[in-house]
Amino acid sequence: MPELKAPPFGKRLRILTWHVHGNYLYYLTQVPHDFYLVHDDERSTHHSGRIGNLPWGDNVHEVHVDEVAKQSFDVVLFQSRDAWQTHQHRYLSAAQRRLPRIYLEHDTPFDSPTDSRHWMDDPQVLLVHVTHYNALMWDTGPVPTRVVEHGVRLLEGVQYSGVDPRGVVVVNNLDRRGRRVGHDVFQSVAQEVPLVLIGMGSDRVPGGHGEVENNALPKTMAAFRFFFNPIRYTSLGLAVIEAMMCGLPIVGLATTELVTVIRNGQEGFLDTRLDTLKDTMRQLIANPGLARHWGEAARRTALERFAIERFVDDWLRTFNEVTG
Numbered sequence: 292m293p294e295l296k297a298p299p300f301g302k303r304l305r306i307l308t309w310h311v312h313g314n315y316l317y318y319l320t321q322v323p324h325d326f327y328l329v330h331d332d333e334r335s336t337h338h339s340g341r342i343g344n345l346p347w348g349d350n351v352h353e354v355h356v357d358e359v360a361k362q363s364f365d366v367v368l369f370q371s372r373d374a375w376q377t378h379q380h381r382y383l384s385a386a387q388r389r390l391p392r393i394y395l396e397h398d399t400p401f402d403s404p405t406d407s408r409h410w411m412d413d414p415q416v417l418l419v420h421v422t423h424y425n426a427l428m429w430d431t432g433p434v435p436t437r438v439v440e441h442g443v444r445l446l447e448g449v450q451y452s453g454v455d456p457r458g459v460v461v462v463n464n465l466d467r468r469g470r471r472v473g474h475d476v477f478q479s480v481a482q483e484v485p486l487v488l489i490g491m492g493s494d495r496v497p498g499g500h501g502e503v504e505n506n507a508l509p510k511t512m513a514a515f516r517f518f519f520n521p522i523r524y525t526s527l528g529l530a531v532i533e534a535m536m537c538g539l540p541i542v543g544l545a546t547t548e549l550v551t552v553i554r555n556g557q558e559g560f561l562d563t564r565l566d567t568l569k570d571t572m573r574q575l576i577a578n579p580g581l582a583r584h585w586g587e588a589a590r591r592t593a594l595e596r597f598a599i600e601r602f603v604d605d606w607l608r609t610f611n612e613v614t615g
Contacts, residue, residue: 303323303324303325304324304366304614305325305362305363305364305366306326306327306365306366306367306610307327307354307359307364307368307383307387308327308328308329308369308370309337309338309369309371309374310328310330310337310338310339310340310342311337311370311371311397313343314345314529314533315397315441315529316328317345317346317505318442318444318529319606320347320351321442321444321599321602321603322603322610323603324350325350325351325352326350326351327352327354328341328351328352328353328354329354329356329359329378329382330342330354330355330356331355331356332355337370337371337374340353341353343505344506345446345505345506346446346506356381356382359387360382360383360384360387366391366392366393366610366614367379367383367387367388367390367391367392367393368393368395369392369393369394369395370394370395376410391613391614392413392613393418393609393610393613394416394418395419395421396409396411396419396421396425397421398525398526399424399425399525399526399547400428404428407428407429408430408431409430409431409432409434411434412433412434413434414433414434416434417435417436417609417612417613418431418434418435418436418437419436419437419438419439420437420438420439421438421440421526421527422438422440422441422548423438423440423548423551424526424547424548424551425526425548437609439602439609440596440601440605441527441529441532441597442598442599442601442602442605443529443532443533443536443593443599443602444599445533445537446505447506447509447510449510449512449538450538451513451537451538451539451583451586452513453513453514453515453516453539453583453586454514455515456485456516456576457486457487457516457576458484458486458515458516458517458518458519458542458572459486459487459489459511459512459515459517459518459519459539460486460487460489460490460521461489461490461512461518461530461534462477462493462528462530463490463491463493464490464491464492465488465490465492465493465496466492466496470523471522471523471524471525472523473521473522473523474521476521476523476565477496477521479565480565480568480572481498483569484572484573484576485576487500487515489501489502489508489512508533509537512533512534512539513537513538513539515539516575516576517540517541517559517572517582518530518534518535518539518541518542519543520541520542520543520544520549522543522544522546523544523546524546524547525547526547526548527548527549527552531543531549531552532593535590535592535593535597536593536594537590538583538586538587538589538590540558540560540575540582540586540589541553541558541559541560542559542561542571542575543561544562544568549561552592556585557592558585558588558589559585559589560585
């Protein structure tokens with residue numbers, strides 16, 4: 292990882308947080324502050340520290356749950372309901388719970404898309420959404436909010452080939468997450484169009500390839516003709532942006548934030564009619580030149596909108612503002 296530059300605003304901060312979404316956390320730690328990841332002896336969910344194959348930088352540290360209250364931090368960054376409602380009261384000192392705090396919400400509402408009140412209801416805490424769609428759907432009451440859109444830096448340079456005429460789908464545990472992430476959509480399309488599913492638990496699904504390590508995923512995706520996103524209701528998945536940066540055209544459902552990213556006939560094609568999407572996929576399979584043309588546009592759009600430099604700058608400003 293390139294050497295981190297000194298932050299342009301004030302001092303280098305010590306930020307306490309949890310390991311919730313690995314790739315997002317890796318991109319977030321490109322921000323030139325020091326991040327301390329909570330871990331326990333079991334390396335349990337959200338307490339796993341620097342675990343995994345991501346190339347964590349020297350600014351990413353670990354702190355054991357028993358040592359958290361003894362440490363000095365400048366900001367607490369919550370990323371889950373458990374951390375907000377339970378872990379901060381279990382591990383943090385009273386003084387730490389009065390520090391500048393940010394709640395980073397990665398997801399859309401689960402219970403009701405339009406009438407879910409967010410559980411983080413402290414107006415002294417900044418709530419950061421990762422998409423404008425998420426901010427639109429959550430009811431956050433008097434809590435101050437802002438949007439910091441995704442930023443992506445691929446772990447290695449790749450060149451799109453599209454030599455495999457099939458489409459690639461990247462969703463973890465698709466079979467266990469049901470209609471929300473489009474298990475039935477994937478099944479319907481896969482009956483007529485050749486698709487390969489990648490992700491945790493994908494080997495349980497017909498057409499599943501299994502999990503691919505983070506550092507190998509871009510090269511793996513770049514060999515497929517197109518990327519298909521079957522998800523009905525979600526935030527904007529990092530896998531979609533990563534596929535765009537690899538030069539894959541995107542085919543997906545015309546729902547959520549994705550409709551602000553993909554323009555039909557330019558970076559790919561979105562629709563709510565599965566038959567129309569199947570026809571588009573068949574067209575890309577038959578016409579690799581069209582797939583490459585759309586994929587080049589997708590890569591340009593991703594580099595412009597989701598550049599890691601813009602993402603880092605947005606987070607620097609956010610951390611600066613909450614620390615005064």
